[in-house]
Amino acid sequence: MPSYPDDEPRIRYGIRKRLEAEKGVKLMDIKIVDKTDHIAVGVEWMIDDLIHGTSLFDLPPVFELGHIHNEVDEIAENMKEARRKFALHNGVMANIGAISERHEARGTGRRGRWVNYGSA
Numbered sequence: 001m002p003s004y005p006d007d008e009p010r011i012r013y014g015i016r017k018r019l020e021a022e023k024g025v026k027l028m029d030i031k032i033v034d035k036t037d038h039i040a041v042g043v044e045w046m047i048d049d050l051i052h053g054t055s056l057f058d059l060p061p062v063f064e065l066g067h068i069h070n071e072v073d074e075i076a077e078n079m080k081e082a083r084r085k086f087a088l089h090n091g092v093m094a095n096i097g098a099i100s101e102r103h104e105a106r107g108t109g110r111r112g113r114w115v116n117y118g119s120a
Helices: 004-019 065-090
Strands: 025-034 039-047 051-059 101-104
Touching: 004 025, 004 039, 004 065, 039 065, 051 065
Parallel strands: 051 101
Antiparallel strands: 025 039, 039 051
8 A cells, every 4th residue: 555655756746747837837835644534635826926826635545646637637727717717807917916816726626536546
């Protein structure tokens, strides 16, 4: 059975690889906490220094890379939506640092699609 310390670099890499590929995205922090029945993951991010966001999701104690990909893909899609809403709300993208907006990007739900991988 894999243990949390061994999984942490894999979780961080999966998150960074996907989200840092998004235009203008900076990852501010990634928190990973080993709970008794799951691994809790929190991500703090910025888009173009204008939109500040957070995302939370859970991973089962034993997970496949697909679990991470599902959650991170959902977060990336929500980041794109946050950018669209911000641009529509303000008419155009503002100057960096001029104004900001807070956004919480949803994953697939705290327990998401665990059943897709037989972990539920």
